[in-house]
Amino acid sequence: MEYVSDKRFPLDAKDYKLYEEVGEGVSASVYRALCIPLNEIVAIKVLDLEKCNNDLDGIRREVHTMTLINHQNLLRAHCSFTAGHSLWVVMPYMAGGSCLHIMKSAYPEGFEEPVIATLLHEVLKALVYLHAHGHIHRDVKAGNILIDSNGAVKLGDFGVSACMFDTGDRQRTRNTFVGTPCWMAPEVMQQLHGYDFKADIWSFGITALELAHGHAPFSKYPPMKVLLMTLQNAPPGLDYERDKRFSKSFKEMVAACLVKDPKKRPTSEKLLKHHFFKHARPVDYLARTILDGLSPLGDRFRMLKAKEADLLVQNKALYGDKEHLSQQEYIRGISAWNFNLEDLKNQAALIQEDGMPNASSKKQSEKDEDVNFPAEGAAIEMENQPNAAPDQEDGFNDLHDLDSSLASFPIKPLQALKGCFDVCEDDGSATSPRTIVQENGRTEGETSGQSSYLPRHVIPEPKKFLSGSVLPDGVLSPKKVIGDGERDHLQLKHQPERNFSGPLLYRQKGHANNPASAEDMSEGAVVQRKGRFKVTSADLSPKVHMNKEFIIAMCSACG
Numbered sequence: 001m002e003y004v005s006d007k008r009f010p011l012d013a014k015d016y017k018l019y020e021e022v023g024e025g026v027s028a029s030v031y032r033a034l035c036i037p038l039n040e041i042v043a044i045k046v047l048d049l050e051k052c053n054n055d056l057d058g059i060r061r062e063v064h065t066m067t068l069i070n071h072q073n074l075l076r077a078h079c080s081f082t083a084g085h086s087l088w089v090v091m092p093y094m095a096g097g098s099c100l101h102i103m104k105s106a107y108p109e110g111f112e113e114p115v116i117a118t119l120l121h122e123v124l125k126a127l128v129y130l131h132a133h134g135h136i137h138r139d140v141k142a143g144n145i146l147i148d149s150n151g152a153v154k155l156g157d158f159g160v161s162a163c164m165f166d167t168g169d170r171q172r173t174r175n176t177f178v179g180t181p182c183w184m185a186p187e188v189m190q191q192l193h194g195y196d197f198k199a200d201i202w203s204f205g206i207t208a209l210e211l212a213h214g215h216a217p218f219s220k221y222p223p224m225k226v227l228l229m230t231l232q233n234a235p236p237g238l239d240y241e242r243d244k245r246f247s248k249s250f251k252e253m254v255a256a257c258l259v260k261d262p263k264k265r266p267t268s269e270k271l272l273k274h275h276f277f278k279h280a281r282p283v284d285y286l287a288r289t290i291l292d293g294l295s296p297l298g299d300r301f302r303m304l305k306a307k308e309a310d311l312l313v314q315n316k317a318l319y320g321d322k323e324h325l326s327q328q329e330y331i332r333g334i335s336a337w338n339f340n341l342e343d344l345k346n347q348a349a350l351i352q353e354d355g356m357p358n359a360s361s362k363k364q365s366e367k368d369e370d371v372n373f374p375a376e377g378a379a380i381e382m383e384n385q386p387n388a389a390p391d392q393e394d395g396f397n398d399l400h401d402l403d404s405s406l407a408s409f410p411i412k413p414l415q416a417l418k419g420c421f422d423v424c425e426d427d428g429s430a431t432s433p434r435t436i437v438q439e440n441g442r443t444e445g446e447t448s449g450q451s452s453y454l455p456r457h458v459i460p461e462p463k464k465f466l467s468g469s470v471l472p473d474g475v476l477s478p479k480k481v482i483g484d485g486e487r488d489h490l491q492l493k494h495q496p497e498r499n500f501s502g503p504l505l506y507r508q509k510g511h512a513n514n515p516a517s518a519e520d521m522s523e524g525a526v527v528q529r530k531g532r533f534k535v536t537s538a539d540l541s542p543k544v545h546m547n548k549e550f551i552i553a554m555c556s557a558c559g
């Protein structure tokens with residue numbers, strides 16, 4: 001169902017009054033606000049453009065998608081404009097907040113099945129619409145499912161969405177590594193043949209588990225481990241024993257989504273017909289159940305933030321290790337993993353510690369080889385389903401040593417890791433492209449020989465890498481909780497500069513004459529964004545080789 005709003009939201013920060021902060025994401029803070037001329041409460045996402053200087057394409061895409069979409073289950077932006085050094089995206093205020101925040105506040109063990117069915121039903125309708133219009137959301141997760149005070153559900157955050165109809169550089173984004181690791185489909189991690197809207201179906205299945213348990217599978221692990229576990233282990237699922245409270249149809253629906261072979265996953269349209277969704281109720285049921293008795297969103301957000309800050313300090317003092325920090329970051333609701341080379345090295349060290357070559361890993365490898373994927377949309381008898389791995393779902397099993405995990409990959413393992421990190425083996429080969437036809441029919445160049453592990457199509461043009469600061473110094477950082485006095489200051493600092501409604505145009509510094517830009521480009525191999533990571537391939541710069549050395553060191557350390 002589509003809706004049309006003919007209200008005209010002003011494009012000037014002076015027409016809005018910012019109230020409390022109600023959410024925080026990778027590069028943005030979200031505030032409750034009043035649109036003064038319309039006397040309407042809205043949410044304003046304030047993106048610090050300076051912090052996003054590597055990903056302006058992503059921001060442009062998000063805002064563009066948010067203004068074009070028109071479906072009751074998708075969060076549509078009213079308008080957007082720049083204010084000072086920030087981009088403001090004005091959108092409907094969803095007073096219940098995200099499902100993740102609701103769980104963290106009141107349902108740490110997850111929701112009851114009728115609530116889950118109702119939530120997922122609404123989200124799936126949004127996916128059907130997006131997919132039919134050629135979009136892949138690429139970041140379906142509880143943190144991006146927002147609820148209004150009347151129970152209305154909207155899927156938000158198009159920060160990493162991609163359009164299937166795009167051509168050229170933008171289509172190439174479907175061969176980059178974007179998303180949040182726990183929710184990321186194996187084929188997105190592998191980057192071998194590109195991926196399509198079925199990646200959202202995998203994330204949808206992971207989100208179902210997240211809503212059922214209060215956290216996503218593997219959420220306690222750092223991204224490197226999540227990658228390996230997703231690729232090597234049987235898919236997570238609901239367990240007959242542990243998840244007795246859930247129905248067979250729920251378990252079947254999850255199992256149908258979490259099939260490693262994307263071709264065997266149902267389309268969103270087909271999934272919508274699954275009998276599990278017969279249990280979905282009208283959305284006011286959500287208002288009467290999970291929203292009932294909750295304190296206002298701003299208060300919840302402040303309390304969660306304070307609690308999590310305490311926990312972080314405690315855990316750092318107690319453990320000081322990455323896994324606990326990673327878990328805490330997940331609890332914060334923004335899954336804020338740092339993903340840089342030093343982190344990867346540290347994470348590799350963790351894997352080595354845990355990765356004991358043992359009988360169970362051998363057993364697992366054999367088990368994985370036997371994996372049978374259920375036919376698309378077919379009913380699955382969970383008892384006989386070899387690929388459901390409920391005991392691994394929370395990562396209880398030790399991670400196998402890298403060697404055995406490599407052996408159990410359904411594809412060439414190093415290829416998968418190379419896919420993850422865009423390792424190039426041979427500079428020279430980059431100049432001898434061969435032509436491959438991808439599954440999706442596109443024809444792309446690929447390097448030959450060993451370098452064919454790295455599909456050439458994932459190497460963006462250098463112009464893809466935005467470099468340096470796009471805006472002058474003195475950027476406002478709206479990340480901290482602000483008091484009223486500070487808020488006025490914040491609002492004053494956000495003086496509108498240019499109107500970014502409609503097609504967004506960003507000033508970009510050319511990198512040719514700019515040494516700092518060249519540096520940025522070489523770092524393009526791993527684009528770090530808190531919360532998600534996006535790995536793209538730059539040219540064959542020294543830093544890319546650092547990645548290669550790292551992978552090789554890691555492989556030999558674990559072998």
Ligand SMILES: Nc1ncnc2c1ncn2[C@@H]1O[C@H](COP(=O)(O)OP(=O)(O)OP(=O)(O)O)[C@@H](O)[C@H]1O
Nearest residue numbers: 023024025026027028030043092093094098143334
């Ligand atoms: N319209 C809204 N109404 C109420 N709360 C919102 C709204 N939009 C976002 N939020 C809250 O702010 C949080 C962060 O917003 P958002 O997800 O858009 O930021 P992000 O930087 O893209 O984050 P991430 O990458 O972690 O998903 C959300 O998880 C949600 O709790």
